[in-house]
Amino acid sequence: MARRTRAEMEETRQQLITSARQAFSEHGYADTSMDELTAQAGFTRGALYHHFGDKKGLLQAVVEQIDAEMDARLHTISSSADDAWEGFCARCRGYLEMALEPEIQRIVLRDAKSVLGGATPESQRHCISSMQGLIQNLITQGTVASVDPQALASLIYGSLAEAAFWIADGEDGNTRLSQSITALDLLLRGLRAH
Incomplete structure (x- = not known):
């Protein structure tokens, strides 16, 4: 053979x-x-x-592929904006909007959470690190109040992830998305340097 x-x-x-x-x-x-x-x-x-x-390992590989695609889409959103602040806000909203996409909703936000326990620590670190870089840039520009960027990235990442699970979990996903974006906008306004 x-x-x-x-x-x-x-x-x-x-x-x-x-x-x-x-x-x-x-x-x-x-x-x-x-x-x-x-x-x-x-x-x-x-x-x-x-x-x-096994089957779980195959699910993990599928989730990693989708995560990479989501990350690339989010990078495009933030990097194509007219300014860094609007790019950051659009990226956060974009992540929440993805929670309504059937494939992401079913595989990443439902099955991966129940079967794998959610995102891998490696994936979480990557997301937080990426967000930390964006936040550090906004602090350096004077757009966001001076704070530890890793702590803020961890808080925002956790909030977005939980909101995405909440959006994906209900029958009224569009309503939950709208409510989440309204809450997100309030949260993000509080980050601005005055």
Whole structure:
């Protein structure tokens, strides 16, 4: 039997992630059969176990892919704004708005929370570090009051994450989003240097 190349192994891994992402999005984690998923992707369960260990490992890989895409979208929002403050505010609102997107809502905000316990510590550190950099810039500009940027980033990140879970958890997501954005705007106004 010929050994598979690294490129072939990575292609298999990506195909499994793509198939799982579609299945988790359509059926949810609990109702996705690994036998059906692997057969649909044209692989055996052995391929799944080799690359991800188990179904939870596959979910983790899917969540990491979606997280990276969300991060890229948020970066685009903040970096394309006319000024740093508006970019920061738009980025925070953008994160909350993503909570209504069906794929993010089901996979990241529902299934990942219940199955994996939420974001990984590594993902949380990345989000906080990214936000900390934006806040440090705003403090340096004199836009945001002088405060420890890591502490503020941790507070804002935690608030946004909990609000996103709350938005995704209810039948009235649009109302919850509107209420959350109103509360967010009040919170962000309080950060401004006077």
